[in-house]
Amino acid sequence: MSTTATDTAPATPAETGQGSKFSFGVLQFPGSNSDQDCVNAIEVLGHEAHYVWHKDDQLGHLDAVLVPGGFSYGDYLRAGAIARFSPVMQSLAEFANNGGWVLGICNGFQILCEAGLLPGALIRNRSLQFRSEFVHLATVNHGTPFTRAIPEGALMRVPVAHGEGCYFADETTLSEMEANGQILWQYATADGKVEDHANPNGSVRHIAGICNANKNVAALMPHPERACQGLIGSDDGQWIFRSLIEHMSAKA
Amino acid sequence: MKAKIIITPKKAVLDPQGKAVLNALEHMGYEGVQDVHVGRFLELELDGDRAALEPKIEEACHRLLSNPVIEDYRIEWED
Secondary structure (H helix, E strand, C coil), X not given: CHHHCCCCCCCCHHHHCCCCXXXXXXXXXXXXXXXXXXXXXXXXXXXXXXXXECCCCCCCCCCEEEECCECHHHHCCCCCCCHHHCHHHHHHHHHHHCCCEEEEECHHHHHHHHCCCCCCEEECCCCCCCEEXXXXXXXXXXXXXXXXXXXXXXXXXXXXXXXXXXEECCHHHHHHHHHCCCEEEXXXXXXXXXXXXXXXXXXXXXXXXXXXXXXXXXXXXXXXXXXXXXHHCECCCHHHHHHHHHHHHHHC | CEEEEEEEXXXXXXXXXXXXXXXXXXXXXXXXXXXXXXCEEEEEXXXXXXXXXXXXXXXXXXXXXXXXXXXXXXXXXXX
């Protein structure tokens, strides 16, 4: 958190897990651009990350998979629409359906929605502008594998960089998601108010990130992996990765 | 043979592009335009039996060419 910025030196697995090193896969599509940031975010926490090429139809042995940001396949047709049919996504769907941990970021969120692994869709920002700026995220549900380490009431200061990040789902779906605790993060002002002017893209209910009903697949439009070291402006994004690592350690 | 596919945002979905175009038309003095919906147009050039192709193109529209969560589509066939 900004107010409790931690040392930016790489943490040891003992600090972020319980002695075991976890192996993260980071998918790479033509046009991915946050893949290296994702690898860095995991390495900063003392765990391992490996790239998985979009043509690979095997994920290999992985504890969790990150679907990174970028403009996969040029985002032609719709953002994420073509990526979802790549060979690696067929393996990812199987991994997710077997309970594997999956986190999508930005374009990764769009891909997971297109693939039907998450409800809803991401459409053009209401402002029609590409938004590249820092936002504040309020955590709605602290009881998930992706949020459990985030301190209650804490805001995360992380960047967004997208033109199609306006989350949409119909009212029935939204109500189900809300009742089931699937809305994980909302855009908030610097003092924690969830309001229109804090919302960079016009998402319904100010939604920044969600998870599936089983709570093993989550995604968000902002970039926590670009906010993992104080040196580059914020390390608040670490809390999401720390949450998952903590959860996997508890399960191990 | 061609399949012309017109994809438009669902009514319940925000269409900021449509709104921007509507505003521009109003500013330019074009009266009587009530609303604008901006979508996509795809033209598929096909070879084969239309009866056999129709269900496949429908399926492609549903799986890839449109996103049923946010978009509607219609197909116009041309021989």
